[in-house]
Amino acid sequence: MNLNPRDQVMEAVRSNLPSEKVAYPETPAFAKTITVMLPAFEERIREAGATLYKPASLAAAQALLEEQYGDASVICSATPDLKGNLDIHSIKNPHDLADVDVGIIRARFGVAENGMVWLTQEDLVVNSLGFLSQHLVILLQPTELVADMYDAYMRVFLDDTAYGCFMMGPSATADIGAVLVHGAQGARSLSVYLV
Amino acid sequence: MSSKRVDVAANAAAFIDKDDIHEPFHDEHLWAARMKRDAAARAVPEWEALRDLASQIKAHTLTHLDHYLELFEANATRHGAKVYWARDAAEHNQHVLDILSSRNINSVIKSKSMLQEECNMTAFLETRGITVTESDLGERIQQLDNQPPSHIVMPAIHKTAGDIAEIFAKAIGTDPNNADPQYLTEAMRQDARQRFLKAGAGMTGANFAIAETGSFVVCTNEGNADIGASVPPVHIASIGIEKLLPKVQDLGIFIRLLSRSALGTLATQYTSHFTGPRNGGELHIILTDNGRSKRLGLPDFWHSLKCIRCGACMNTCPVYRRSGGLAYGATYSGPIGIILDPTFDESKYSELPYHSTLCGSCTEVCPVKIDISDQILKWRKVMAEKKYLPISRRLAFGAAGKVFEHPGLFHGAETAASAAMKITPHFLLYNRSLNPWGRHRELPHFAKQTFREWYLQYKQPDKEPSPKEL
Numbered sequence: 001m002n003l004n005p006r007d008q009v010m011e012a013v014r015s016n017l018p019s020e021k022v023a024y025p026e027t028p029a030f031a032k033t034i035t036v037m038l039p040a041f042e043e044r045i046r047e048a049g050a051t052l053y054k055p056a057s058l059a060a061a062q063a064l065l066e067e068q069y070g071d072a073s074v075i076c077s078a079t080p081d082l083k084g085n086l087d088i089h090s091i092k093n094p095h096d097l098a099d100v101d102v103g104i105i106r107a108r109f110g111v112a113e114n115g116m117v118w119l120t121q122e123d124l125v126v127n128s129l130g131f132l133s134q135h136l137v138i139l140l141q142p143t144e145l146v147a148d149m150y151d152a153y154m155r156v157f158l159d160d161t162a163y164g165c166f167m168m169g170p171s172a173t174a175d176i177g178a179v180l181v182h183g184a185q186g187a188r189s190l191s192v193y194l195v
Numbered sequence: 196m197s198s199k200r201v202d203v204a205a206n207a208a209a210f211i212d213k214d215d216i217h218e219p220f221h222d223e224h225l226w227a228a229r230m231k232r233d234a235a236a237r238a239v240p241e242w243e244a245l246r247d248l249a250s251q252i253k254a255h256t257l258t259h260l261d262h263y264l265e266l267f268e269a270n271a272t273r274h275g276a277k278v279y280w281a282r283d284a285a286e287h288n289q290h291v292l293d294i295l296s297s298r299n300i301n302s303v304i305k306s307k308s309m310l311q312e313e314c315n316m317t318a319f320l321e322t323r324g325i326t327v328t329e330s331d332l333g334e335r336i337q338q339l340d341n342q343p344p345s346h347i348v349m350p351a352i353h354k355t356a357g358d359i360a361e362i363f364a365k366a367i368g369t370d371p372n373n374a375d376p377q378y379l380t381e382a383m384r385q386d387a388r389q390r391f392l393k394a395g396a397g398m399t400g401a402n403f404a405i406a407e408t409g410s411f412v413v414c415t416n417e418g419n420a421d422i423g424a425s426v427p428p429v430h431i432a433s434i435g436i437e438k439l440l441p442k443v444q445d446l447g448i449f450i451r452l453l454s455r456s457a458l459g460t461l462a463t464q465y466t467s468h469f470t471g472p473r474n475g476g477e478l479h480i481i482l483t484d485n486g487r488s489k490r491l492g493l494p495d496f497w498h499s500l501k502c503i504r505c506g507a508c509m510n511t512c513p514v515y516r517r518s519g520g521l522a523y524g525a526t527y528s529g530p531i532g533i534i535l536d537p538t539f540d541e542s543k544y545s546e547l548p549y550h551s552t553l554c555g556s557c558t559e560v561c562p563v564k565i566d567i568s569d570q571i572l573k574w575r576k577v578m579a580e581k582k583y584l585p586i587s588r589r590l591a592f593g594a595a596g597k598v599f600e601h602p603g604l605f606h607g608a609e610t611a612a613s614a615a616m617k618i619t620p621h622f623l624l625y626n627r628s629l630n631p632w633g634r635h636r637e638l639p640h641f642a643k644q645t646f647r648e649w650y651l652q653y654k655q656p657d658k659e660p661s662p663k664e665l
Contacts (some may be wrong), residue, residue: 006280008482009484014261016492022254024441027448029253030241044461094426094475096547107463114461115449127425127473149462150447158408158443158470162274163424166450166466171418174458175333176376177356178224184380185333185387186418186465 021149030150037112037145048169049182050190054142058082061195065104065137068191072101072135078125079106081139081195094128103133103187107140107167109155115162117192118156127163134144136187138167142194173192200542207518208448210353221353228349229510231459233561239451244615248448250564253501256406256439257491263406263439263480270409274471276478284314287433287483291316291398294479295325300395302326303427304387306413306420307334308400309347309504310433312526313485328390330419332383336380343370345520345528348457348506353519375595384659385490387419397423401434402503403449407442410470411480414453414463421467431479437487437500449503452562457506490538494633495573499534501563508557508567514550523547530557531551534570545583548574 003011034040042052055061058081060123069075075084076097082104091097094112105124107117117138146152156164172185182188196623211218236242256263268278273448281287288309295303303320305311305327317327329335333350337343340362344350351359356374369382399420411432424430440449454460472478491497509515509529520528523546525536525569533551536544548571551592557567578584644652 004280005282005286006566008282009280009482010261010264012282012484012488013264013436016488018258018491018494018497020258022251022258025248025251025254027248027444028244030244033240037327045389048461048464065413095392098388116466121473131422131425147453148447150444153444153447156443156468158405158410159274159467162469162471162473164421164468164470165421166462168462168466170464172416172464173332173380175336175351176333176359176379177374178227178349178352179356179376181376181380183384184417184419185330185384185391185422193582 010027027150032147034112037147038142041110041115041145043115044113045110045117045169045192048115050138050169051174052192052194054194056195058195061111061139061193064100068137069102069135074100075102075104075122076100076129076133077104078123078129078168079104079139081106082137088125088129091126094132097126097128097129097132100133102135103129104137104139104187105130106130107138107144109144109146109152110140111147111149111152111166112145113152114168116152116168119165119167120161121163122161124163130165130167131186133187135189135191136170137191137193139193141195145160171172198540200543201523201546203518203522203524203546206522206524207514207550209223210522211517212521216355217353218517218519219520220355222399224349224352225346225510225516225609228458228533229507229560232456232507232510234457235455235459236595239455243365245448246562246564249452249503249562250501252440252445252448253563254498256441257437257497257500260436260439260491263441264436266406267311267404267439268325268405268482270470271480272409274409276409276471276480279479279481280411281481283485284316284483285482286577287314287317287485288316290318290479290481291431291433292323292325294429295320295396298395298429300325302390303392303396303398303424303431304328304330304394304417304419304429305346305398306400306423307331307350308433309526310400310435310483310485311398312343314433314483316433326662328387328394330391331389331415332380332419335387336362339363342521343526343638346506346509347527348529353521388431391422391426394423394427396429396431397425397427398431398433399423401432401438402453403440403446404434405441405443405446408470410468411438412446413467413469414450414465415467416464418465421465424467424469425473428475429477429479430469430472431481433481433483435487436482436493437502453503454507455618456560456562472575486538493538496534496538496570498529498565499538499567499570501565502531502535503563504531505561505562507562511556511560512551513554513556514552518550523550530567530571531565533572534565536565537574541577541581542583545578545581548572548578591649600617605622 076086077084170190177183279290329338336351342663360374363369371531515529555568
């Protein structure tokens with residue numbers, strides 16, 4: 001018998017399977033600990049190191065962006081809701097986003113339990129925008145919130161997108177002296193505009 | 196690979212003796228992580244139910260692993276990923292090399308992957324002319340210091356900021372006298388970014404693989420795995436066959452458990468889901484066995500395959516916290532290492548099961564309820580049966596066995612022990628090479644009366660000892 005590595009691994013797994021078969025458990029519907037979602041979301045995303053803004057309109061958000069990042073030379077927006085000065089749709093190569101100062105992305109929804117926002121490849125247009133940009137601005141409609149991770153995964157459709165990320169704040173590390181530092185490799189800061 | 200037996204107790208003693216800074220720092224920071232974990236767990240009312248569910252989902256998947264592997268492969272392939280299979284480290288590394296060579300790629304960036312550590316992949320690639328750069332800060336520190344990670348979540352936690360300042364000064368020219376974490380992190384960010392932009396491939400591991408969709412999930416706090424996956428044109432993911440979960444909805448449970456258990460945070464900053472190649476990219480998935488199927492066939496030990504690599508057992512372990520992870524001389528350290536490492540090499544890691552107080556704290560914090568401390572005890576039995584015990588322990592345990600078999604002997608021994616303690620020369624108990632453990636501990640004082648003597652004296656129901664007598 002001359003099996004290829006795939007069949008050999010499968011054969012090894014089959015011949016070693018435990019004799020008892022454990023059934024897939026029923027997951028009960030746990031009582032929700034968060035009932036009012038927005039304040040919880042705001043608190044949690046601040047704890048994760050992000051800053052939160054509540055512009056009254058998209059026009060106010062645009063003004064806020066200009067006020068916050070007046071010095072930035074390259075601003076790239078992946079959402080038609082805010083304007084930058086580099087057209088994401090002109091980008092052919094992920095490396096072309098290496099000098100972006102501020103990346104702007106609209107998230108699909110946020111999670112009140114921990115302050116995460118859900119971004120997909122379709123929202124990022126070019127995935128590297130989310131990770132090469134020095135600073136990120138995330139737009140999120142304050143009504144688009146779910147209570148917890150159970151509900152969050154009800155809104156995640158992995159078959160429909162090659163890449164999806166729950167982002168919870170700026171890049172963080174505590175690898176040196178157990179001291180928290182933001183901006184390890186990804187974005188140095190993350191601003192959430194609730195609009 | 197050398198299979199010289201790891202003398203973990205001597206290695207731990209060396210870490211403790213190094214100075215008055217490293218071991219207390221290590222102990223303190225890991226204990227802080229344990230305390231944060233407790234607070235995070237307490238804030239989730241269904242925490243214990245989640246641990247049960249996670250354990251059952253893993254047990255279900257592992258007892259139907261052939262089915263879920265086939266499902267994962269079919270779905271990942273349907274989404275455009277190329278799936279490879281590797282029986283062992285050599286096959287895994289060869290797949291990586293073949294993918295890179297056929298595309299003329301000579302530099303890769305990688306995020307943390309314990310499986311790639313297991314396979315000793317970096318050394319394999321580097322001797323074949325491929326530059327490998329760790330993108331996780333802690334892993335990069337370890338790489339520059341030519342050491343493996345000492346903790347599965349905090350790879351350089353045994354080092355102080357001062358140690359890292361010295362390493363960075365030599366490697367990337369920072370000021371050796373500036374140990375400010377902000378300064379050092381920024382310096383490495385600048386250095387790493389150039390490497391990110393030049394790399395021909397990004398490599399990751401996976402925290403979870405989802406059979407239902409053929410997806411896998413990578414959790415990081417730095418965003419380094421995402422840079423590796425989104426910037427170079429090729430993404431290679433190494434996935435152990437035990438990482439599977441049946442459904443997307445299972446992630447709701449596991450993501451809630453993982454980071455709370457690891458660092459006491461609600462989640463990692465980035466929880467990334469990969470399903471097929473990104474726009475304009477290639478995705479290669481290497482499903483790797485490397486001893487896992489064999490472990491699945493061990494009735495006493497297959498539950499160790501549930502491990503989600505959170506490190507909670509390490510943070511809570513009183514022995515690990517004082518020893519430092521490098522003392523274990525293995526890919527996996529701490530309590531989980533004690534039960535995983537012997538499945539790779541029983542002789543080399545035969546001392547590890549004794550590097551535990553069996554206090555059971557690891558079992559209490561494990562988010563997937565692996566019976567870690569029971570398995571440590573069972574490994575001791577395996578080592579004893581296979582005569583891996585060092586001669587001193589074999590004699591001691593052999594004698595203890597005889598004494599416990601014969602109650603008469605035990606009673607005599609009990610009173611004799613206390614007498615022996617008085618006459619055993621201190622240098623024998625605390626000799627550096629004979630007993631490295633004794634060096635930092637004083638023996639307890641024996642009770643004036645044995646329990647048996649006390650019981651015989653007071654066993655009559657009407658004879659209560661007065662508080663003074665106690």
